[in-house]
Amino acid sequence: MTMIKRGFAALAAGALSTALAMPAFAEPVKFDFWFGLSGDLARVVDTMCKNFNASQKDYEVVCTSQGNYDATLQNTIAAFRAGKQPTVVQVYDVGTATMMLSGAYKPADKLMEENGYKIDYADYFPGIARYYATSKGEMLSFPFNSSTPLMYWNKDAFAKIGKTEAPKTWEDVGADLKAMKDAGYECPMAINISANESWQLMEQFSALHNQPIATKNNGYDGLDARLEVNKTKFVQYVTDLKKWYDAGLIKIKSKDLGQDMVQAFASGTCQVILTSVGDHGTVGRTQKEGMNWDVAELPVYAGTERKNSLVGGASLWVLSGKSDAEYKGAAAFLNFIHDPKTALFWSTNTGYIPVTKSGFDYMKGQGFYDKAPYKGREVAIASLTASEPTEITRGIRLGNFTQIRAEFGTQMQAIFANKVSVQEGLDTLVKNGDAILDRFQQTYPGKTLP
Amino acid sequence: MEKRVTFSSWTIGILFAVPQLLLIFTFFYWPAGQAVYWSLTLQQPWGGGNIWVGLDNFRSILANADYWNSITASLVFAGISTGLAMFIALVLAALTDRQLAGSRLYRVVLIWPYGIAAPALALAFRFILAPEAGFLSVINRIWPGIWDPGLDGADAMASIIVAFSWKYVGYNFIFFLAAFQAIPRSLIEAAAMDGSGVIRRFWDIQFPLITPTIFFLLVINITESFQDSFGIVDIMTSGGPANATNLMVYKIYSDGFKGLDYSGAAAQSIILMLLIIVLTIFQFRFIERRVHYG
Numbered sequence: 001m002t003m004i005k006r007g008f009a010a011l012a013a014g015a016l017s018t019a020l021a022m023p024a025f026a027e028p029v030k031f032d033f034w035f036g037l038s039g040d041l042a043r044v045v046d047t048m049c050k051n052f053n054a055s056q057k058d059y060e061v062v063c064t065s066q067g068n069y070d071a072t073l074q075n076t077i078a079a080f081r082a083g084k085q086p087t088v089v090q091v092y093d094v095g096t097a098t099m100m101l102s103g104a105y106k107p108a109d110k111l112m113e114e115n116g117y118k119i120d121y122a123d124y125f126p127g128i129a130r131y132y133a134t135s136k137g138e139m140l141s142f143p144f145n146s147s148t149p150l151m152y153w154n155k156d157a158f159a160k161i162g163k164t165e166a167p168k169t170w171e172d173v174g175a176d177l178k179a180m181k182d183a184g185y186e187c188p189m190a191i192n193i194s195a196n197e198s199w200q201l202m203e204q205f206s207a208l209h210n211q212p213i214a215t216k217n218n219g220y221d222g223l224d225a226r227l228e229v230n231k232t233k234f235v236q237y238v239t240d241l242k243k244w245y246d247a248g249l250i251k252i253k254s255k256d257l258g259q260d261m262v263q264a265f266a267s268g269t270c271q272v273i274l275t276s277v278g279d280h281g282t283v284g285r286t287q288k289e290g291m292n293w294d295v296a297e298l299p300v301y302a303g304t305e306r307k308n309s310l311v312g313g314a315s316l317w318v319l320s321g322k323s324d325a326e327y328k329g330a331a332a333f334l335n336f337i338h339d340p341k342t343a344l345f346w347s348t349n350t351g352y353i354p355v356t357k358s359g360f361d362y363m364k365g366q367g368f369y370d371k372a373p374y375k376g377r378e379v380a381i382a383s384l385t386a387s388e389p390t391e392i393t394r395g396i397r398l399g400n401f402t403q404i405r406a407e408f409g410t411q412m413q414a415i416f417a418n419k420v421s422v423q424e425g426l427d428t429l430v431k432n433g434d435a436i437l438d439r440f441q442q443t444y445p446g447k448t449l450p
Numbered sequence: 451m452e453k454r455v456t457f458s459s460w461t462i463g464i465l466f467a468v469p470q471l472l473l474i475f476t477f478f479y480w481p482a483g484q485a486v487y488w489s490l491t492l493q494q495p496w497g498g499g500n501i502w503v504g505l506d507n508f509r510s511i512l513a514n515a516d517y518w519n520s521i522t523a524s525l526v527f528a529g530i531s532t533g534l535a536m537f538i539a540l541v542l543a544a545l546t547d548r549q550l551a552g553s554r555l556y557r558v559v560l561i562w563p564y565g566i567a568a569p570a571l572a573l574a575f576r577f578i579l580a581p582e583a584g585f586l587s588v589i590n591r592i593w594p595g596i597w598d599p600g601l602d603g604a605d606a607m608a609s610i611i612v613a614f615s616w617k618y619v620g621y622n623f624i625f626f627l628a629a630f631q632a633i634p635r636s637l638i639e640a641a642a643m644d645g646s647g648v649i650r651r652f653w654d655i656q657f658p659l660i661t662p663t664i665f666f667l668l669v670i671n672i673t674e675s676f677q678d679s680f681g682i683v684d685i686m687t688s689g690g691p692a693n694a695t696n697l698m699v700y701k702i703y704s705d706g707f708k709g710l711d712y713s714g715a716a717a718q719s720i721i722l723m724l725l726i727i728v729l730t731i732f733q734f735r736f737i738e739r740r741v742h743y744g
Contacts, residue, residue, distance in 0.1 A: 074707050081497045098710060102496035194690065256687065257600045258580030258587075403709035406689075413691035417601040432516070439510075439711060443492045445501060 028053075028060040031326040032086035033333070036072035036314065037145070038065055044349040051345070052336045059329035061088075069095070069314065070402070076319070080104055085319045087326045088333060090144060092314045094401035096132060097219065099317055100140060101399075101444050106318045106327065108334065109139045115331035119338060123356045127384040128311040131395035134450040135220045141315040142334050143355040145346075147278040148309045148380045149200040151299065155292035157185055157271040166296035170240060173272070173299050177249035180271055190253040190261040190270035191241065193416055195402075195409035199312055200274045200298070201241075202234060202408055207393040208300050208386075209233050210307045214437075219397035223441040223449065227404070227433040230426040233301065239422045242415060252416070265293075274298060276312060277380035278351035284373050295376045297383045307393045309383045313352065344368065353380050397449060399440030404433045482723075488716035495710040507717035516693060517701070517718075521725075524676060524698045527611060532671040534615040536664070539622030544652060546623075547630035557627065564620035568681030575613040576686050599687065603694025606687045610695055613682045614675060622667050629663035630656060661741045669733050676726055698722050 035045055042065040049063035066072040069092035079085045091099050099105060112119050121129060121139055128143045153166045161179040173189075180188040191197065206213050211232040216225035229235075244250045251270060253261040262279050264270040268288040280295065287293065300306050316337070318330050336342060343359030344366060346352060354360045360381055363369065369378045387393070398404060407429055415425035489507050491500040511517050542560055546553045563571070578584050581597050589597050599605040633656060641651045680699050683689060689696035689704060696704075699722065706715025 070708055073710075077495050077497075077710070098495065101498075102494075103498050104496045194688070252600055254600060256576060256580075258577070258583030400709050400711065403705070403711070406704065406708070409690060410693050413601060417603070417692060419692060435510075435514075436709070439492075439714070442501075442503075443494055443713075444498075 026058075028058055029325045029329050030060045030062055031088070031322070031329045031333075033061050033063045033088040033090075034066050034072055034076060034086040035063065035090040036066055036069035036092065037090075038067055041145075041350055044346070047349075048337070048342065048346065051342075052333055055336065056332065059332055061329065061333050073098075080319065080321075083321070085321065087318060087322045087330045089317050089319060090314045091141070091317050093131065093312055094396070094398075094405070096141070096315070096395075097397045097399050097401065097449065100134070100397075100449055101447055104320055105140060106320050106322075107138065107140045108142050108316070108318060111318050111327060111331050112334065115328055117331055117335045119335075120358075123358050125311075125355060125357065125360075125381070125384055127308045127389050127393070128355050130389045131311050132315045135397075136450075138450070140450065141317040142338070143311070144314055144316045144337065145278075145350065145352045146311045146313040146355050147276040147352055148311060148384050149204050149274055149298055150277050150280075150295040150379055150383065151297065152265055152273045152275060152279075152283060152293060152295050154265070154268065154271040155294055156268075157183075157188075159292075160185075166294065167299055168296075169302040170237070170299050171302050174240065174244060174249075177244060177272070178247075181247075181249055185271055187251040187253075187264065187270040189244070189250045189272040190264045191245075191250055191274065192252060192254045192261055193409060193412035194254060195405040197412075198405040198408040200276075201237075201412075202229060203396060204298060204309050205237055206232065206234055207310045208298060208307055209304050210390055210393060212392045213396055214398055217391045218395065219399075220391075220394060220449070223399065223437075223444065223447070225398060226437060227430040230423065230430045235422060235426055236301070238412070238415065238426065242422055245416060266291075276351070277353060277377055278313075280377055281351045281373070295379050297379060297386070305387075307387045308385060308389055310393065310395055311384060347377075348374070351377070353377065353384075398437060399444075400436050403436045407432045407436070485716045485719050488713050489720050491713055493712040493716075495712060500713075503713075507713050508721070511714065511717055511721065516696070519693055520696050520698050520701045523607070523694065523696060526607065527614070527679060527695075527697055528672050528675040531611045531614045531618070531675050532668065534611065535618035535671060536622055536667055538615070539619045539626050539667075540664075542619070543623050543626030543630055544656070546627055548648070560623045561620050563617050564624075566617065568617065568678060569685050571617055572613055572682040572685035575609065575616070575682075579609050579612070579686075599691075601691050603691055606691055606695050610679065610682050610686055613686060614679055617682075618671060618674070622671070625663050625667055626660065629660040633659050658742055662743050665733070665738055665741045668737065669730060672729060672733070673726055676722065698725075 033049065035042070037045055045063055045065070049061050053060050064086075066075050072089065073091060073095050076085060076089045085104070109119070109121070124143060128146055129139065130137075132141050132143055133139050151166060157180055158164070158166070158176065160183050161176060163176060167173045167176050177188040191201070193201075203213065205211075206229070211234060212218060213229055214225040214227050216222045219225035241250060245252070251264075253259055253264040253270065259267075259269070261270065261273045262275060262282055263286070265273040266283045266286045266288065268291050277295070283293065297306075298309065316334060318327070318334075322330075338356070340354075340356070340359040340362035343354040343356065344363050347354055347363060348368070354363055368374055411420075411425040411429040414420045415422055420428070490502065490504060492503050492507075493500045542556070546556045546560070579586050579599060581587060581590050581599065586597050597605055599609045637655055638651055641655055646654070676697075677699055679697050680703060683695055683697055683700045684703070687695040689700050698718065702715045702718045702722065705711045705718065
């Protein structure tokens with residue numbers, strides 16, 4: 001009796017599942033997209049995902065925020081080792097070298113080609129494309145959220161010292177900061193010296209001045225690259241920053257101390273900061289009533305032939321081990337993101353810049369950069385395209401670069417606390433950074449960067 | 451003849467223990483074994499392969515000045531925060547036990563800090579101790595630059611010690627108060643009638659009788675200060691400035707998860723485990739001798 005009952009149940013279940021498998025309309029293919037943005041930015045990504053899902057019926061992307069870039073990479077690695085990886089994942093700029101050696105991805109250019117999408121790779125701003133491309137120029141991932149640093153300057157404070165334009169050289173900056181101090185400004189310029197500021201202080205500075213961070217063209221040409229920031233123009237830069245800090249021209253502002261530098265600038269406390277174009281919107285929304293400010297390209301030392309700045313942000317990687325249907329969906333999704341209209345949506349709602357020339361032109365055509373809250377963001381494009389990328393302004397391709405950034409923060413703190421001299425601190429940075437690179441190289445014996 | 455059902459005590463014992471053993475094996479021995487294995491290899495983070503390197507990971511860690519700095523910082527942190535948390539809790543518990551006015555309220559209120567998650571309390575202390583905007587900014591207004599956890603390693607260390615101790619005062623307080631209340635009132639009353647004062651009674655009667663609790667808390671506090679400090683360090687200092695608060699457990703996290711150096715982090719965990727084992731053995735061997743169990 002029970003046997004018969006079970007038989008019926010099985011039959012019924014079978015019939016039901018066949019019915020489910022063949023609905024009148026095909027169920028959309030679902031695939032996962034993990035990203036590392038949170039708060040407002042995560043909401044914008046969610047909206048973008050909804051727009052993609054609404055734009056077609058064949059695929060459904062499930063977008064999940066993992067909180068931040070570090071966690072996204074960690075969780076993706078854990079998921080990959082367990083065979084439960086997402087199809088598309090957002091990996092931050094400095095994770096590129098690790099991703100390239102992982103063997104866990106499907107090259108983005110191949111994916112698009114296989115699924116019949118034609119992407120004009122020459123349309124990407126070269127400064128952005130080269131950062132994520134292999135040394136041979138193949139795109140393994142797609143640039144997504146992109147930014148570059150700018151100098152934010154308080155026009156009112158500069159007017160007080162008789163200046164109407166932002167300083168273009170570090171020599172001028174030094175003189176202007178001094179003048180502002182003499183005019184009674186408590187905090188002419190704010191910086192922070194944690195791991196995060198390696199980006200604008202060390203990496204971008206080196207690119208603008210065409211100075212290497214590491215040998216082997218910043219690591220593009222081999223895993224045996226080693227740091228060399230202790231013998232470039234960067235030494236002079238740190239020396240000057242320290243000198244200005246000692247003279248009270250620069251204050252350190254960080255979240256741990258109660259106020260980060262963006263807040264310090266927006267509240268009018270500090271008059272100059274160096275930060276991402278991504279903060280443009282935040283400053284605009286939170287600024288002190290009536291404050292006049294603008295953005296400019298980062299200064300360079302007098303007599304320097306300015307090069308392009310580096311892109312910051314993240315790119316989208318497609319991981320290996322997924323079904324063809326999911327790859328089809330991923331390709332459609334990447335194609336959707338690549339569209340200039342999405343670029344306009346994305347840049348309007350975040351501070352990020354468009355990554356393609358067509359996206360930039362489309363936005364210009366729409367009058368995006370003429371209107372008040374977005375005016376000034378075109379400076380970021382000017383900074384990124386200041387020159388054709390040279391061998392060392394393509395980007396940085398060093399393993400475990402997150403740890404090197406941490407070491408940067410540690411040594412800068414030691415320098416600013418007068419524990420070591422500038423040269424000693426940078427020598428230690430190079431020594432410890434090289435140990436990290438050495439270890440990375442040992443972990444991948446016989447492998448080479450693509 | 452009496453009929454009796456007999457079970458082999460051995461089999462039945464094992465059967466009862468199996469679920470527990472399985473849990474312990476799955477969640478403790480297996481991961482610990484995995485960590486030992488990782489510490490002897492170089493693991494590629496994405497699982498692409500690994501190379502056997504023997505004790506190289508340990509050698510490179512122990513040859514690293516930063517790591518020794520991290521051990522020193524951990525020991526300083528453990529010593530001071532344990533001392534502070536236990537001393538304050540002991541005083542508070544002794545006072546509450548004396549049934550001073552409001553002691554019922556204290557009994558409830560003083561337990562709360564332990565219920566707050568480390569990151570939340572670290573966030574609160576970050577605001578309180580912020581040199582420019584926090585409560586301590588008053589001090590900086592009087593003596594400019596005297597309190598600067600952003601650049602001064604000692605100040606940063608003091609910050610995390612205060613935050614950690616604050617949390618564990620609540621925990622220790624519960625145990626101390628329970629221990630005090632377990633002391634028979636008659637003993638204290640007898641001593642009081644003999645004319646000994648509060649301090650005398652504390653040292654001669656209460657203190658000796660709560661030594662088992664003190665010892666227990668000492669072991670727990672030291673162990674926890676090595677392990678539970680992570681959330682506080684992560685939120686308040688991120689190991690800075692200049693590695694001054696880069697405690698061992700935080701370094702394991704940042705090397706392993708941020709730096710994707712799984713093998714180095716595994717080796718550091720093994721060292722941390724050994725250190726805690728050695729410290730605990732030391733405490734049982736030398737300090738427990740002075741403990742009187744009732």
